[in-house]
Amino acid sequence: MSSDHPVSGVAGRYATALFELAEAQNALDAVAADLDGIRAMMNESEDLFRLVRSPIYSAEEQGRAFAAILDKAGASGLVKNFVGLVIKNRRLFVLPDMIRAYKEILAVKRGEMTADVTSAHPLGQAQVESLKAALKVATGRDVHIDTKVDAALLGGLVVKVGSRMIDSSLRTKLNSLKIAMKEAS
Incomplete structure (x- = not known):
């Protein structure tokens, strides 16, 4: 089944394994919801994002912190075990990519x-x-x-679908105006 998945690398292998376990347990949507919750928490908390990305924390520190977070969030046992394995293997810094890869596999x-x-x-x-x-x-x-929220956009949206990108952000429009004004003078 793994050859059907559009992901590769470490994140792809972990995501594929999680997907196959979730599929076997009829828990694809529950796992996706738990992963969305983890991603939202990482996006909202710089401390949590730092815990995920920084190599200075030991696996034990990361494990204790994530166990408490996942318990409080009500994550399923499958997701708790998955994150525990990721931490044990010192791959927590790849978790955001694993979540993205899982969502890609699910979308396909x-x-x-x-x-x-x-x-x-x-x-x-x-x-x-x-x-x-x-x-x-x-x-x-x-x-x-x-x-995702990026206040630096000032307003508008940046939408990426596949290889296409639509940038209607105020920041881009202001930059284009600035360039046009420089060329005109």
């Missing part, structure tokens, strides 16, 4: 595409649904949206 299984959407402010559920509908019309396929 469902016949979906994934769009990475970066906005200046958090998007509301109605905005996400409207964006999904517009992207479905544009691509002809169901689209799963991964959102």
Whole structure:
């Protein structure tokens, strides 16, 4: 089955293994929800992101911290065991890529595409649904949206679907205006 998956490298191997275990336990959606929760926590907490990325923390420190976080978040045993193994193997720094790879495998299984959407402010559920509908019309396929917030955009969105990118951010428009004004003078 692993040859059917669009991912490779360390993140791909771990994600494929998790996917196959989740599929065998009929827990694909539950695992995806747990992983989305972990990703959201990492995006919201610089301390947690530092814990994941920094090599200065021991596996024991990372394990204790993540065990408490996953217990509080109500993560499934499969996800707790998976993260524990990742920590034991000193691969926690690759966890964000593993989560992304799992979501890619799941999207392929469902016949979906994934769009990475970066906005200046958090998007509301109605905005996400409207964006999904517009992207479905544009691509002809169901689209799963991964959102990220980057205040430096000032306003607007940056949408990446496959190899296409649509940048309607205010930052890009201001930069284009600045370049045009330099050329005009």
